Amino acid sequence: MSTTVDRADGANSPDSSAPAPAPRATGKGVPLAYAGSGLMTASALMSWCYDPDVLGDLTLYGNPAPVQLTMLVLGLLGLVLAMSAKGPLRRLGAGLDTSRGAFRLGLGAVAYMALTLAAITAQAGGLVNADPGAWVALVGSLVLVVAGRLGVSRPSRNIGAMRAKGWVEILVLVALVAIALLLVADGLTLRDPWAFVLLLLGVGAAAAGLAGANAFTWLGVTASYHSRVLTLAAFVAAFAFPLTQNGSDANMSIATQVIIFSATALGLNIVVGLAGLLDLGYIAFLGAGAYVGAILSGSAFATIDWQPPFLVTVIIGALFSALLGLIIGSPTLRVSGDYLAIVTLAFGEIFRLAMFNLDGNNGPKITNGPNGIPAIPELNFFGFDFGVTHHLFGIPITRFSNYYLLLLCVIALIIVIFSNLNNSRIGRGWVAIREDEKAADAMGVNVFGLKLLAFAGGAFLAGLAGTIKAHHDVSVTPDQYQFLESAFLLAAVVLGGMGTVGGVLLGAVVLKLLPEKLRFFSEYRLLIFGLLLVLMMRFRPEGLVASKRRKLEFHEDDEHLADKVQTIHLEEKTS
Amino acid sequence: MTAMLEVTDLVVAYGKIQAVKGITFSVEEGQVVCLIGTNGAGKTTTLRTISGLLRPESGSITFEGERIDKVPAHKIVTLGLAHSPEGRRIFPRMTVEENLRLGAFSRTENTQKEDLEAAYELFPILAERRSQPAGTFSGGEQQMLAMGRAMMSRPRLLLLDEPSMGLSPLMMKKIMSTVRTLRSQGTTILLVEQNAQAALSLADHGYVLEVGKIVLHGTGKELLTSDEVRKAYLGEA
Numbered sequence: 001m002s003t004t005v006d007r008a009d010g011a012n013s014p015d016s017s018a019p020a021p022a023p024r025a026t027g028k029g030v031p032l033a034y035a036g037s038g039l040m041t042a043s044a045l046m047s048w049c050y051d052p053d054v055l056g057d058l059t060l061y062g063n064p065a066p067v068q069l070t071m072l073v074l075g076l077l078g079l080v081l082a083m084s085a086k087g088p089l090r091r092l093g094a095g096l097d098t099s100r101g102a103f104r105l106g107l108g109a110v111a112y113m114a115l116t117l118a119a120i121t122a123q124a125g126g127l128v129n130a131d132p133g134a135w136v137a138l139v140g141s142l143v144l145v146v147a148g149r150l151g152v153s154r155p156s157r158n159i160g161a162m163r164a165k166g167w168v169e170i171l172v173l174v175a176l177v178a179i180a181l182l183l184v185a186d187g188l189t190l191r192d193p194w195a196f197v198l199l200l201l202g203v204g205a206a207a208a209g210l211a212g213a214n215a216f217t218w219l220g221v222t223a224s225y226h227s228r229v230l231t232l233a234a235f236v237a238a239f240a241f242p243l244t245q246n247g248s249d250a251n252m253s254i255a256t257q258v259i260i261f262s263a264t265a266l267g268l269n270i271v272v273g274l275a276g277l278l279d280l281g282y283i284a285f286l287g288a289g290a291y292v293g294a295i296l297s298g299s300a301f302a303t304i305d306w307q308p309p310f311l312v313t314v315i316i317g318a319l320f321s322a323l324l325g326l327i328i329g330s331p332t333l334r335v336s337g338d339y340l341a342i343v344t345l346a347f348g349e350i351f352r353l354a355m356f357n358l359d360g361n362n363g364p365k366i367t368n369g370p371n372g373i374p375a376i377p378e379l380n381f382f383g384f385d386f387g388v389t390h391h392l393f394g395i396p397i398t399r400f401s402n403y404y405l406l407l408l409c410v411i412a413l414i415i416v417i418f419s420n421l422n423n424s425r426i427g428r429g430w431v432a433i434r435e436d437e438k439a440a441d442a443m444g445v446n447v448f449g450l451k452l453l454a455f456a457g458g459a460f461l462a463g464l465a466g467t468i469k470a471h472h473d474v475s476v477t478p479d480q481y482q483f484l485e486s487a488f489l490l491a492a493v494v495l496g497g498m499g500t501v502g503g504v505l506l507g508a509v510v511l512k513l514l515p516e517k518l519r520f521f522s523e524y525r526l527l528i529f530g531l532l533l534v535l536m537m538r539f540r541p542e543g544l545v546a547s548k549r550r551k552l553e554f555h556e557d558d559e560h561l562a563d564k565v566q567t568i569h570l571e572e573k574t575s
Numbered sequence: 576m577t578a579m580l581e582v583t584d585l586v587v588a589y590g591k592i593q594a595v596k597g598i599t600f601s602v603e604e605g606q607v608v609c610l611i612g613t614n615g616a617g618k619t620t621t622l623r624t625i626s627g628l629l630r631p632e633s634g635s636i637t638f639e640g641e642r643i644d645k646v647p648a649h650k651i652v653t654l655g656l657a658h659s660p661e662g663r664r665i666f667p668r669m670t671v672e673e674n675l676r677l678g679a680f681s682r683t684e685n686t687q688k689e690d691l692e693a694a695y696e697l698f699p700i701l702a703e704r705r706s707q708p709a710g711t712f713s714g715g716e717q718q719m720l721a722m723g724r725a726m727m728s729r730p731r732l733l734l735l736d737e738p739s740m741g742l743s744p745l746m747m748k749k750i751m752s753t754v755r756t757l758r759s760q761g762t763t764i765l766l767v768e769q770n771a772q773a774a775l776s777l778a779d780h781g782y783v784l785e786v787g788k789i790v791l792h793g794t795g796k797e798l799l800t801s802d803e804v805r806k807a808y809l810g811e812a
Contacts, residue, residue: 435669441628
């Protein structure tokens with residue numbers, strides 16, 4: 001038993017060596033932090049603009065519009081930071097780096113106000129239309145930046161080791177999920193692109209502030225403590241989403257596309273994130289499943305006159321994809337390095353061109369060539385028709401909602417498979433292969449077999465999703481499955497955080513949702529996207545949500561981080 | 576009676592360059608046998624060929640009466656032969672415990688708990704740091720981990736490649752005494768070392784390799800006192 005005690009001591013030593021209730025140095029910036037965030041909060045209740053047609057109605061006193069509500073939230077966040085530096089929330093402040101938090105929150109708020117003023121200038125015809133409220137908000141944000149620079153307070157404890165009562169932590173997590181659901185539901189309904197970008201920027205500012213204050217470290221640890229609760233809450237929220245749409249299909253069609261994309265990205269995450277195999281042609285496996293789904297759908301344009309029950313089609317589609325994966329993988333996975341990337345890249349193109357040419361003129365008539373297979377009938381599960389609107393508690397569930405819910409179940413399945421693999425003997429084998437293939441081989445890891453398993457398994461899941469996608473899309477054509485789609489999938493995995501479920505979901509949602517909402521600069525989409533990737537690789541190569549191990553891979557010489565990882569590991573063990 | 580491991584006329588080449596030019600030796604059960612020699616003598620190549628990481632040009636390797644020179648590396652481990660490679664090659668971003676569990680990857684029986692305990696008993700420091708990423712370890716600790724990891728597959732024959740490389744004299748002593756402990760617990764050991772003194776003083780039998788050929792062999796004591804070995808490897812005139 002003594003070893004356990006030793007370990008616990010060892011884990012806490014970086015913090016416990018310093019006396020726990022040590023008085024924290026509070027900086028000169030505290031009054032400024034109060035003033036700045038106070039101004040920001042107050043500004044939300046003032047008029048920002050003379051023109052009532054800009055960004056909703058910003059002209060009223062004491063009746064904030066959504067754009068001002070965002071500023072209200074930012075201001076309140078600033079107040080929380082100030083109060084935890086010096087004031088009623090001092091205990092919370094022990095773990096928070098409020099200096100950095102205030103600085104980044106302030107910067108974010110400045111950017112937010114700059115864009116708001118730009119919108120007012122552009123839409124109302126000149127900066128003169130800005131009312132005092134807007135200037136108050138801008139000044140408040142700037143004051144907060146200065147406060148952060150002067151120093152508010154530094155943490156005296158490792159926030160990762162701070163624990164609240166169990167139910168409080170769960171409540172926080174559930175509240176965050178609910179907020180996320182509301183934000184997405186709200187953000188999707190915004191028709192004004194300015195307002196949408198502003199909302200994004202506001203969320204970004206809040207996130208920057210919280211991240212700067214180390215709050216996300218606590219959140220990460222807490223989330224891994226209550227991962228089941230969090231997953232459950234996220235799923236409940238996702239299932240509840242169609243209910244918030246009141247029978248409108250406009251957002252549900254976007255949401256369904258997002259979720260197809262997410263499911264595929266999660267499948268790719270097994271190949272790339274767990275096994276470390278760079279697959280640049282993953283979309284072809286989705287396409288293979290979709291074509292199988294289309295050909296066996298009973299469409300009038302299907303080239304095979306056989307319509308098995310859908311469950312059989314799903315299995316055939318998935319197995320067909322897996323078979324393709326085996327055929328591509330078995331010669332290439334034996335060699336390590338970049339060969340796989342090149343071969344999969346070529347495979348993706350070969351697939352698209354093959355589908356293009358199997359039209360009866362250049363080859364056997366299987367896919368109708370560029371015309372594809374249209375008029376795929378709606379899914380029908382045991383008499384449940386996916387094409388019509390159903391009612392649940394009087395709330396209409398539309399066609400897109402039906403597919404959305406089905407695909408959500410597929411995502412759940414993929415997540416279950418993913419996390420079981422990640423924590424299994426096979427998952428450890430994959431990590432070992434990623435780290436040192438030769439050493440893994442010497443330890444008795446069947447390197448080739450495990451790589452092939454990951455590759456074919458990933459293809460299987462993509463094929464499975466593809467069969468459903470075919471019915472959702474109504475028609476399947478070759479140009480839906482081009483290289484750009486593979487690149488986007490890979491970007492979702494990398495951007496979100498390789499090897500994590502939450503990160504990849506986040507990345508997929510961001511990458512699919514933003515282009516849909518930001519159609520007004522769709523010509524610049526790829527430009528912005530490329531820029532974003534470059535910036536990410538420079539500043540946060542491990543992705544938005546980093547798995548513990550990936551973090552180590554990118555910041556190897558960071559001993560402090562190594563300690564932190566150890567702390568988290570120990571806490572998971574002892575919990 | 577045949578030996579546990581028999582290597583006969585083994586030739587290994589990297590492309591056109593032969594690194595091992597026809598060597599024959601054997602390891603009896605319960606012994607510590609060492610291969611010594613200078614850099615490039617072919618010691619590591621020999622070990623890597625035995626454990627299946629390299630394929631021989633010609634010759635044969637027999638382990639407990641079974642030809643293993645065409646068996647893939649991951650299957651050789653299941654036969655009861657473990658390899659602690661040169662330079663340790665631990666998995667730096669995995670924790671100590673994950674590293675150890677990986678050593679037992681080939682074992683399907685559910686004995687990991689006992690095996691972990693055994694490894695921790697062998698190297699108590701590993702137990703203290705079981706949740707620490709292995710990359711943060713010092714060289715000596717990494718070597719202990721590499722040995723502990725190799726032992727997790729419950730090998731009857733352990734191939735140890737340069738365990739003393741880059742270690743302090745004190746740490747080297749500790750590693751060598753562990754080799755003794757392992758032998759007394761019934762593990763046969765094939766040891767490759769540049770540190771001839773340390774290796775020969777605990778070996779039952781030794782082979783001296785020079786540019787891919789065995790030039791001398793005998794019991795550890797014989798070699799320690801042999802003039803040629805003293806001149807070439809122990810730095811004595």
